[in-house]
Amino acid sequence: MLSKHSIVYFEIERKIDFYYQMQQIEIQYELQLNTEGITTARHQFELGHVHDISHKSxxxxxxILYLHTNQGVFSYKIQDNPTPLMHAFKSLKAENKA
Structure with a gap:
């Protein structure tokens, strides 16, 4: 039984410093999949509201990892292989349909 799978994703934050120079800061977050759904730093999706997960390398x-939800498509910049997370998601969806 799946307890929790996750993958690290990155967001770029842009700030203007004291000398009016643009600073780009890469911030690392974790996308987590569990039996209830998918949680990111900014969103929480119930498993039934996520239709699919796809990936563009x-x-x-x-x-880029794409979450296809009933609220639209959300994209996440990743470095790691998302295949284990995608397989776990498909397994959970199949278990919930049965």
Whole structure:
């Protein structure tokens, strides 16, 4: 039985410093999948409200993870392989339909 799967994602925060220079800060968060749903730093989705998870990889490494939900599509910049998370999600969805 699945207890919890997760993947790290990144967001870029832009700030203007004291000298009016743009600073880009990369902040690391965790996307967590459990039996209730998916939780990110800014959102919480019930499992029934997430229709699918897809992934677009980049040739230079990393990629974008997409959550297809009833509220729209949410994208997350990732570096790790999302395949284990995607398989766990599909298994949970199949268990809930049975």
């Amino acid at each position: 980049f040739s230079f490494g990393g990629g």
